[in-house]
Amino acid sequence: MKIVIYAAILLLLVPIHTTMLPHVSVLGVAPDVGLVIAVLIGLMEGELEGLLVGLAIGWLLSMYSAGDLWLSLVTKGGAGVLAGILGRQVAQVTPTVLCIGLGIVSLAGGMVTALTMKAGGLEDVWWNMRTIVLPQACLDAALGAALFWLANRRTVMDRFRVAERF
């Protein structure tokens, strides 16, 4: 069942990213839904699943982007692993905690991308940081927190409750 859900997510992700998100972008920047999903899965299901789903997301999105394959694989797969590891260290995951964590992960991924892209110099890197990395990190954090909050209201996510951990 889980594999079917993952497959559905992967199949729908590309149309959402390439067709729907450009309509709802804020100042030309859209949230990275792939990254948010990789982080949420890493957080909820552990680092191995986070890694595998993150890699699959990175590969699929790179097929429909002009960007390099390795960059997409490393940022999405790395986000899944990192979320899984961080998830173990946090006593209680709340939308606020997730918001901050996602913001940091998105910021880190964006900075790696900005620094590895062909750029004319520091001015271009700063431009990318200001116009893409920071707004995208904010959007990712907000979207992730909203999705988590919704999921938390509709389902009982026992694993995140402190009381049940002891």
Added chain:
Amino acid sequence: MANLRAPYSARRLALGVFGLLLAALLLFPRQSQGLFQYLDGPVGQVVRIPLEIVASVDEGLAGIWHHYIALQDVQTVNDRLRQDMEWLRGQNSQLREAAAATERLTSLLQFKAQALPMMMAAQVIGRDATNWYRSVILNKGDSDGIKPDMGVITPAGVVGRVVKTTGGTSVVLLMTDSNNAIAGLIQRTRDEGIVEGTHQGYAKLKYIPLLSNVREGDRVVTSGLVGGFPRGLAIGTITRIDKEEGALFQTAELTPEVDVSRLEEVLIIQAPYGTSGEAGGGVDFAGKSRP
């Protein structure tokens, strides 16, 4: 707390797999990318189905909005006039180039072949999956004979070039992306340069000789020397010239001829110097029959 979700070995396995992947990508970049590219074909065909469904729904909704809700008549007339204007711009550019070339011994140039490149029409079904690149996704790919580096145009001028293909789709890097480079030629002065995109969504012509008397309003066309474009396709109009003291070249800012934010259908140049008998898909230069 640490053992609630997954066994410890899962973390080690995940880190191991991630480390191996990183090592493979760093040490054997070509082989590892080749493996993924080999798998791109079948996976791309599967992903293409929902992508085209969503794109057609999106297009349908946009069509309903534009044609039935938002100013039905004005929009229709506007669309037709815009199409005509784009076609005339393309023709104008071609004719200007033809006239200039005729003056310089046209017998040396293969004009017939130049005017009729092999082209295939394609539809835009999406935009870049990240915020980092200005690119569009087309509904034609490997199986239709599309290859990387092929030029993409509209009747108004240059759009960009194909950078990636899967079985049924291809990714076109737009000329306004900073990673793109197209050989350009200033139509009036005949000076050559390289057209690159900018972060602001414009384009700039770099490496213009210092002694060139280029000025604002000059039109820039493809030089046809390298890349998948024939000579004479409109790229843009110069709006500003930067001439820094001590620099070896001048740089000019261009306004692209094609509004790349509103692309719907494009033409892919499969062979820039084809013949009329080989025209792929039976599409003429304008992409449609004209009186």
